[in-house]
Amino acid sequence: MDERDARMALCCAVEPGNRAVTAAVAEYGPAAVFASLCKPSSRSRWERRAKAVDLTVVRRAADRNRLRFVIPGDDEWPEALDDLATGEPVQEMGGVPFGLWLKGDADLAQAAARAIAIVGSRAATPYGRSVASDLAAGLGSHGIAVVSGGAYGIDAAAHEGALATSVPTIAVMAGGLDSPYPPGNAALLQRVAGQGLLVSELPPGEHPTRSRFLARNRLIAALSRATVIVEAAWRSGARNTVSWASACGRVVLAVPGPVHSATSTTPHRLIRDAEAVLCTGVPDVLELVGPLGRQPPGRPDQHRLLDELNADELAVYEAFPARGEIDAGEVSLRAGLALGNCLAILDRISERGLIEYGAAGWKLTRPVTRTGD
């Protein structure tokens, strides 16, 4: 069995997000793992399903629905998904998907290269839907693809906003792409496939389940450079996506709303606890993950400027690579400072002319020999 077939078979036999099987695949390769699952002695909970896999049937269903199957190493495979290999587990799940079925003309790797996830409540308010849709359209006008889950409410509004631009939008499904869920969004999802992509790690014929939604959320988070949560009540699936985003080192942004609005509870809590950066619109997202087109400031004497920095400012400055660009999320991780704090410091030290906003991130105004180098 070649690698592609083995990966397809694993998608059919093993529930998404299973860390034990994912780890085994990383160590022994997909063919060996699938073969071992099929052994009568495997005692695996997947044994029965592994034995029942019929790839001919799966391929026929995929062809009928114009789906393609991509695996790690393919040109279209987004490198970003590999971050799931090392990310923290969430609710005992995790791991790089064995492969993905895609439907649509867009190229997944290209679309995901600068994508932003917009997620939130199904029971969204008109306010939340309008923010999600405006945000998606605004990001689209900057050439940024929007990833979401195709659900009612915020997800649908985000896809709609993105569809108003010419940029692909990506809907990651928790079931097979032969009948995208929910049925009420069938027309929307067909348009998503027309301009962007439907994505799933489940083969045609499989239905969404609660655990598949949770595993699906890790793909939304990992495929994006940042996740924006627009509205979510305290118990909301969107919080799970936020956990995945944090687990794989992605920036989380949250949109505030009226304090009386139950659907703003989660965004407010995330912002208050410094788990998310407050987001009021496109510029807040761009500042974290992409170009804003700032003018480089003047360049006064570097050493004098460094002497004036306080400890946190120096930590932020020292987090910069000598050459090249870095985004605010990475600076925050390296400097060990909360992101909100980091953003304020980036503003301050850019005003002093030490750093500037480049094509795709922050950079030093000039490569310097560091003190102590």
Added chain:
Amino acid sequence: MDERDARMALCCAVEPGNRAVTAAVAEYGPAAVFASLCKPSSRSRWERRAKAVDLTVVRRAADRNRLRFVIPGDDEWPEALDDLATGEPVQEMGGVPFGLWLKGDADLAQAAARAIAIVGSRAATPYGRSVASDLAAGLGSHGIAVVSGGAYGIDAAAHEGALATSVPTIAVMAGGLDSPYPPGNAALLQRVAGQGLLVSELPPGEHPTRSRFLARNRLIAALSRATVIVEAAWRSGARNTVSWASACGRVVLAVPGPVHSATSTTPHRLIRDAEAVLCTGVPDVLELVGPLGRQPPGRPDQHRLLDELNADELAVYEAFPARGEIDAGEVSLRAGLALGNCLAILDRISERGLIEYGAAGWKLTRPVTRTGD
């Protein structure tokens, strides 16, 4: 001239917030400074005004308006104002007021002991006014006095909310208390004086000016344990109060709102840049400055728990006094961590049973001998 008279005369002769005169008073005492201002050779910009001061006239006007004059050292003088002696200047202003005229039956020191400032835009929305009023009433029901500036919009809503409770509310004026400003709030300010206090460092007969509003804002900030900014457009006087609060080491909270609302621009920016903590209601304020009535959690083995803390968590834990209580703002300062981050960590380590919420702040679950002690 005795100290009280000298201070009253300084209030009449010198514009509020003048740092040079305040510093001189701290060094040479009010009588010597006022005498030197009156000398023909003083070359002081205050000379003409100092010579014109007639305390008999001032006292008569104060008596007529039932005002009293309090100075540092009086029982009713709030110690909190002394923080202005060492606080950073804001727009070149600063300093402890020479004295204060008060109108109303409440005791200023007692009311200010657990007061919260609520400030914001005069051009507030119905949303902002309702949040300000609910917040003030909620704080009042916890025995917390509300300080504001008596202006239209957020200020008025905050005083109104506070008046619905039995707790004093404090309106700090930028002119003399004989004709509180703005005239349209005369009835409201009369009710404030009836249940709480009107406060001003300007003698009767003086009118508000732009710089007096700015100097007044430092009193609002310093009289309160925290300042909550409810709504403010980008160019708003409320931002000045926030600067004062930060300058004298007070916690700043900001209330989010719809992202399209111009009056939520400043709160959103302050939250995003970690200059303010997001506030959705009374519990967020209480958690920072007063009791929340949390149940003390269980007490597992302390040493094992300490080993499990990461660097930031340990910094927060180490910020605690061995005995007694501390508020989150103080923890944040001591640990050198942004307040939002600090709040999240306080939650985490309280779940582990290392700290708990006491009568008026966070404390160690049991006084411990620290590692390294």
